[in-house]
Amino acid sequence: MALLEKWRDLGNTMPPKEYEKYIKAYFMKEQEAYEDILENHETVISGTVKELSQRFNMTVEEVAGFVDGINTSLVKEIDLDSLEEDSMVILEVDFKKLYYNMLDAKASWLYNLPQWDEVLDKDIREQIKADYKRSKIAVSNKVGRNDACPCGSGKKYKKCCGA
Numbered sequence: 001m002a003l004l005e006k007w008r009d010l011g012n013t014m015p016p017k018e019y020e021k022y023i024k025a026y027f028m029k030e031q032e033a034y035e036d037i038l039e040n041h042e043t044v045i046s047g048t049v050k051e052l053s054q055r056f057n058m059t060v061e062e063v064a065g066f067v068d069g070i071n072t073s074l075v076k077e078i079d080l081d082s083l084e085e086d087s088m089v090i091l092e093v094d095f096k097k098l099y100y101n102m103l104d105a106k107a108s109w110l111y112n113l114p115q116w117d118e119v120l121d122k123d124i125r126e127q128i129k130a131d132y133k134r135s136k137i138a139v140s141n142k143v144g145r146n147d148a149c150p151c152g153s154g155k156k157y158k159k160c161c162g163a
Helices: 003-013 016-039 049-055 060-073 095-104 122-135
Strands: 045-048 088-091
Touching: 003 016, 003 060, 016 060, 045 049, 049 060, 049 088, 060 088, 060 095, 095 122
Parallel strands: none
Antiparallel strands: 045 088
């Protein structure tokens, strides 16, 4: 069974209360891993899954889960289905994407880390927050009867395509 599959299956193999306790402990490890990545933001962190598990004080399954979470924020995404203990992992992070994705995940314990001050200045983070909020605003594409017809005829919708 692949590492990521084992990670995702943990919730089915533990009693709910035990799993909840486990996930809380994992979130602390995850936060420490992000602190490490942010503190070393000028260096690309790489190694095998086993080496990263030692660096981040995680099991190899937890590293697979961590990589799953950070994958869309990497410059080059990792093939998660093929992750094994000896798989090489390169965590070249796009920090703007990472910050945006943390906002999207509503992970305030991560996007409020003080280490962000050294990675992205406050103005850039505020701009990313504004972009994120703007992306969540619902926009209607509905054409009103008296609006200009979207076909470009110059007529009102009700007298053109809406007739």
